[in-house]
Each structure stands twice: as C-alpha cells, then as structure tokens.
Amino acid sequence: MAVSVSHLKKVYGKARVVDDISFSVNEGEIFGILGPNGAGKTTTVECITGLRRPDAGTIAILGLNPQTDREALHAVVGVQLQSSTFPDKLKVGEILDLYRSFYHNPANPKELAHGLGLSEKLNSYYKTLSGGQKQRLSVALSLIGQPRVAVLDEMTTGLDPQARLDVWELLEKIRDRGTTIILVTHFMEEAQRLCDKVALIDKGRIMALDSPQGLIDEVTGGKQVRFTPSKPFEDTLLTKLPEVKTLEHQGRHIRIVGSGQLVNAIILTLAKHDIEAVDVQMEQATLEDAFVKLTGRHLHQVAEDQAK
C-alpha cells in the first residue's frame, strides 16, 4: 500500500473542509481526487504531503507520517502545488538544477524538460515563461527527484489541449515505471483517461470511490445503446438477456441500459429473429454524468455558485 488515509478531518473555523475522508492507493496506481472547486481536494493533499496538520485521522504514505517524518517523506514524495512561483530572474535550467540537488537519485533534467516541452526554455528567465510553461516546469520539479509517489494538484489547469496530452503521456510513462500518482483534478476527462481509481469528493466528503468505469456504471446504470429496429418485436426478447437491465421505447427508437458485451448480445439476438438494428448509437456516459447524478449539479454550475 503506497498511501493510506483514514478518517481525515480538517476544520477551518466552522467549515468542515475535509469531513471524514478515507481511502488507500496501491503502489503503481494513478489515483484521482475529483470534485468541484472548494470540495476539499487541495486541503486533503496538503494534509497528505505534510503542509497542513489534520485535525483528526491518520495518514501513512510509504509507511511515513507526514507530520513527523517530513524530511524522509519529501525525499520520496514529489509534490506539485497549485500556486507557487519562482524568482523572476532565475532561469528554467537553474531552477531544475537547484531542485535536482535536493535528491540523491534525481532524474535527468534534460530528459524531463524534453518530455514536458521545455527544452527550448532552459536558458530563459522564469519571468518570460507563459502560464502553461510555468505549469509544466512545476510538474517537472515535482518529478525531478524520481519520487515513488507524486502528488499533482491541478497539473493541467491552464494548459492548451496539446500540452495537456503531452503531460498525460508523460504521466503514463512514469506510472509504468512504478511511480504511484495522486492526481487532483476537476477535469473529468483527465481522470477518465488516466486514473485507475477515483474518489469523487464534494463538500469535504467522498461521494463515491471506484474505477472510472465502475463509477460510471454504478451511477448511470451502465452502458446505454439506442437503435431503431427494422420491425417490431416483443420486449422480453431482449429483457431476458443477462446483459440488459432496462428497455425503454422512445418513439421509433429503443433505448437499452445494461452491461458487459451489450451491443453484441442485442444484435446477435435480433439477428436470430431476422430483425435488423438500424442507427445503433452507443451512449457512453462520462464521469461528468456520474458527478451530476451524485450531486445533482454540473461542475460548471458549482463554479458559478461559487462565483456568487
């Protein structure tokens, strides 16, 4: 077990920012912490990385206690923070070189910079970097110590789509080398692509904890298929299939929710009865759908609520 958190609580004044959160992350896993802004994600990882002292609960990260084993912890845990900047007049290469000196077995800074598209910026002052470049440097610094666990807070915020894909690829490579990654994000797409397991957090509590697909299936009831049959048939023809959960008529269309090899099962069964399924559409639910089902709100609605 790389990380285990149990009954974590953090209170600011009267606000229970983190309210009894427990989860564990296996070695070599990418674990996503998802939720809207203000859900308590950042506070949770700040407790995990020793930046904040929890009011209650226990945390073990590679068997270390973030409060009492800080130096040892930071030698093996890389952290990327949401907001931190560097002196304007330091060059990218100098910052990488400085952070490299903190570790016994650091990564090759040139390789890392290359993987994050920063090769051409090594000789540039920090001040001259774009927001996305600063963000990528921040990710690079969290990985330069070849950490066994990397904690990344909103690492792709502010990146353009291509840069985001590059960072995702880099993380997958690093995960394949055995690094455990905790990823904080409010990007459902990012979590769906990268994470082995996700914790959906809202208002300081875990709403759901599963693999992305498991979460989607659990919340939305599974896969959805829509088609138009070439001729009418008895509902039971399909509803008796183990893969099918529900069948619904929508005008000429039929909408089926189920699991497993759902499309194959439907088409094969219909074909046996000389029925053709026309205009077959897979409706793949997303984590965003799962979030809406769980909280009754869209992520962007949450952001708007906060703006008020």
Add this chain to the structure above:
Amino acid sequence: MNPSTIKTPRAAFKKLVLNEFRLMKRVPIGLVLGLGLPVMLLIIFGLIPDTGQASKDLGGQSYFAVTFPVLLSLVIMSQSVMMLPRVLVAYRETGFLRRLSTTPAPPAWLLAAQVVVNLVVIVIGSVLLTAVGMLAFHLNAPKDWLGFLVAIILAAASMFAVGLCIAATAPNNGVAQALGGILFFVLLFFGGLWLPRPLMPKVLLDVSNWIPFGAAVGAMQNAMQGAFPTAQSLVCLVASVVIFGYLAVRYFRWE
C-alpha cells in the same frame, strides 16, 4: 534503504547559496545600497574641507572619523534590515518558501543562504569602506582592534535579528519595504549621520545608546579611540539579538 535514514544532500545548500548570489547580481539593488551608497557618502564627506581635522566638539576626533562607524553600520543595515526581509517576504508571498517546504531541502536553508550572501556583501562592503577611508582619507586604524571587531560582529548579529524579525512579522512585501525604509532613516538619524553622536543633546544620545544601531555606532566609535565598547552598548546589542531573534523564530511563517 530505509527512507527515514535518508538525509538531504548537503550540496543542496551550496546550490541555494549560489542561486542567491545569482539573484543578487541580477537584481543588484542590494549591491547599490550596501556597497555603493556608503562608499559614495564616505567619499563625499572626505572631500568636504576640514572634515579630517580633529575637533574639540567631537572630543578630539575628526568629523570624518566619527562618521566612519555610521557608514560601516549603514553597510550592515542595508543588507540585514533592508535587503534580507525584502527578499524573504517576497519568497513567502510568491509561494517559493512553501514550494521548498515540499522538498527534502529544509526551507531554513534558504534563510541561511540569504544570511550568507548578505554577510558576504557586508564583509566586502566593510573592507572596501575601510580601504577607501584609510588609503584616500588618512583614516586611522581603530586603536582597539578587538573591541572594534566585537562591535562589528554584535552589530551584524543584532541587525540580522531585526531583519529576520521584520521578515517574520511583515504581512506582505509592501509592509516589509515600508518598515525597512522608515527604519533606514530613523536608525541613521540616531546613529548620527546628520548630527554626530558627540554633539547630540542628552535625550537624543540616550535614545541612541539604547537602540542597537546607535549602540553599535557608539561601540565602534569608542574602539576607534582605543576604548573597549561600554558594558551598556554590549548589553544593548546582545539583548537585541536575543529579543529580536526570539521574535523572529516565534513568529516566522513559511506561507
């Protein structure tokens, strides 16, 4: 390897110091303030006619000799009270310290690195000032070397304590700079840049004696004439190291 036995490479401290030197060179306000200004003032005072003449009002010393310790204290102050808090508060405000606290390098190393680079500037500035004074303007070497050295070291220690205290308590960079700026003029006044200490009315002199900057200037002035710094000035300097040092440690925030 058992993770709890891993120690941060000591080379990291060297890198931190190296980076602080780089930044000081690239943003050379501190160098202007700590090296340029005092030497320039010394030359100006030296060029004014008769400042080198012994004066009865100044207890037989020349105006130039009385002013020299003030400028030496200015070198120390500009680095420790002006530059140090300015840089450290900026590091805290921008999250640089917080980011550092997530690495194996203790953020206290960055504080230490800042003290080191500022100390180096102080040493260079003091040597430069002394060399110009002695070579160009016939300044006599202090008659009590040991007393002079003790005075300088305690002056530096107490003013670094004040600087760290400002760095610890100033909520943001604006406040740190304003505090530094006000202290700059107030301390220089009580140190006797405009009105030499021997000419100060008793009230002013009492205040001067009991603030670290004035006590440091007084201790150096005594040592220049061959007297070991007075017990009172030593007590004042040591007490300010303890008090401001304690406040700095007590209230320092990394974020």
